[in-house]
Each structure stands twice: as C-alpha cells, then as structure tokens.
Amino acid sequence: MQLKRFDNYFVGIVLGLLVPFVFGYLFYYRMDLDMLVALGDNAVRNAVWGKMMIVCVFPNLAQIFIFYAFEFWTAAKGIAIATLPYFLACIWFMVS
Numbered sequence: 001m002q003l004k005r006f007d008n009y010f011v012g013i014v015l016g017l018l019v020p021f022v023f024g025y026l027f028y029y030r031m032d033l034d035m036l037v038a039l040g041d042n043a044v045r046n047a048v049w050g051k052m053m054i055v056c057v058f059p060n061l062a063q064i065f066i067f068y069a070f071e072f073w074t075a076a077k078g079i080a081i082a083t084l085p086y087f088l089a090c091i092w093f094m095v096s
Contacts, residue, residue: 003070012067012078016060020086024056050093057086 060083067076 007072007074009078012075013082016079016082020056023059050090053090
C-alpha cells in the first residue's frame with residue numbers, strides 16, 4: 001500500500017506539533033476571548049491559557065486514534081511524543 005510511506009516518526013511529530021497550532025488558531029479566533037483582556041490576575045489568566053491549550057491538544061488524540069485504526073503505528077507514536085510538550089506546558093500554566 002502506498003500510504004505506508006507516511007508511517008514514520010517524522011510525519012507523526014510534524015503533524016503532532018502543527019495540528020494543535022492550527023486548531024488553537026481557529027479556536028482562538030472563533031471564540032470571544034475578550035474576557036482574557038478583563039482578567040487582571042496572572043494566576044487566573046495562566047489557568048485559562050492552560051485549559052485552552054488542553055482543548056487544542058484534543059485533535060492530537062483523535063489523530064492517534066485514526067492512525068491506530070489505519071495501523072500506522074510509528075506515526076501514531078510520533079504524534080504521542082509530539083503531544084508531551086503541550087501537556088507539560090498545560091501543567092506549567094495551571095500550576096504557576
């Protein structure tokens with residue numbers, strides 16, 4: 001099958017890093033986030049950004065499921081590895 005050439009770590013890592021940016025861009029500009037301007041407390045603002053980043057990572061979980069369904073095991077592992085920095089950043093935002 002010709003699609004098996006996309007079953008590598010590089011494709012998974014690139015998709016895992018780019019898709020949350022695209023989804024975050026769409027999510028941010030489609031949602032009314034004027035409340036973030038009104039928030040003066042940095043702790044509250046960081047918690048909101050952390051939760052927003054978690055929402056942006058959800059498409060990566062869907063990608064992993066789809067790649068597993070098509071048996072692209074290596075690309076799915078690359079997506080999972082690329083998702084880890086986003087989760088660490090979410091934790092950082094919510095704790096600090």
